Every structure is written in structure tokens, then in C-alpha cells.
Amino acid sequence: MMAEAMLANKMVSAIEKQTYSCQKVQKSDDEVAKAVIAVVGLFGVGSQWTAVYRGLVDFCGWESDIAAFCHRMDTLLNNVALQYPCNYQAIQKTLSANSILRKDFKEWKKYKVPKGDRVFPRQLFIAEELLKLLSINA
Numbered sequence: 001m002m003a004e005a006m007l008a009n010k011m012v013s014a015i016e017k018q019t020y021s022c023q024k025v026q027k028s029d030d031e032v033a034k035a036v037i038a039v040v041g042l043f044g045v046g047s048q049w050t051a052v053y054r055g056l057v058d059f060c061g062w063e064s065d066i067a068a069f070c071h072r073m074d075t076l077l078n079n080v081a082l083q084y085p086c087n088y089q090a091i092q093k094t095l096s097a098n099s100i101l102r103k104d105f106k107e108w109k110k111y112k113v114p115k116g117d118r119v120f121p122r123q124l125f126i127a128e129e130l131l132k133l134l135s136i137n138a
Contacts, residue, residue, distance in 0.1 A: 024059060024060055024061035025060055025134070026060070026061075027060050027134055031134060032056065032060065032076065032134070035130055035133035035134050036073070036077065036130070037077065037082075038129075038133055039051075039126050039129050039130045039133065040052075040082050040083070040084060042125075042126060042129060043084045043126065044122060046090045047091070047094040047119075048084070048123060048126045049073075049084070049086050049087060049090055049091050050091050050095060050123055051122075051124070051125075051126035051127035051130065052073075052126065052130055053091050054104075054105050054123075054127055055105060055127045055130045055131055055134075056069070058104050058105045058106070059105070059131065059134075059136050066088050066091050066092055066095075067088055069086075069091075070087065070091070073086040074086060094119070094123075097119075098120065098123075100120060101123060105127060105131075105138055106138065108127070109138070
């Protein structure tokens with residue numbers, strides 16, 4: 001009887017996890033690669049990878065671990081020469097310095113940008129362009 005209960009709990013957990021992941025938009029690696037290559041061409045600084053990270057984590061279910069994200073991105077864009085390659089330190093430093101960037105993208109829309117803030121608007125621009133290229137409504 002105990003084994004049946006444990007099996008039932010595992011099945012419920014699996015269904016709950018699947019339901020959650022279904023709320024994310026499924027995009028192929030090819031779709032993601034094309035969109036990322038396009039937005040990286042718009043970068044003014046390497047820290048704008050933070051916007052790509054946030055978009056893919058929040059909407060496409062990518063791993064939130066920054067090192068895993070960078071590794072996956074490096075694998076995905078293996079043969080692409082980029083002016084600003086994906087960089088763990090650039091993403092981590094930007095997230096540490098700006099608390100709004102650590103939040104889900106949906107929270108970004110509610111953020112009142114302080115006068116003189118040049119970082120957040122650049123991040124928002126890249127995130128919005130990425131989502132547009134991936135046909136994701138945020």
C-alpha cells in the first residue's frame with residue numbers, strides 16, 4: 001500500500017511539473033539561435049546577455065543557472081563569431097547590480113525607470129526584441 005501511495009505521489013508531481021512547463025513557450029534550438037544571433041547584433045555592451053538570459057529563462061523554460069545557460073548558449077552558437085560572446089561574469093555582475101533585472105520579465109513592465117538609468121532601458125530593448133523575434137507576447 002505504501003509503495004502505491006509513493007507511486008501516486010510521483011505521478012502527481014510529474015503531472016504538476018509538466019503542467020508548469022507547458023506554460024512556457026516551446027521554441028526549437030534553431031528558432032532560438034536565429035533570434036539570439038539577431039539581437040546580439042544589436043548589443044552595445046556584453047552585459048546585454050542579461051536580457052537574453054531573462055527572456056529565455058522566463059518564457060522558454062531555460063535553466064536559470066547562469067553557468068548552465070552560458071554553456072547551453074555556447075553549444076547552440078558554437079560556430080558563430082560574435083562581437084560579444086555569452087559571458088557568465090557579465091550576466092552575474094549585471095544581475096547583482098540591478099535588482100529589477102533579477103525579477104521575472106513581467107515585473108520589468110511595472111518598473112519605474114529612475115532618471116539617468118541607462119542600463120535598464122538597454123536591457124528592456126534587447127529583451128523585447130528577442131521576444132518579438134520569437135513571436136512571444138509578454
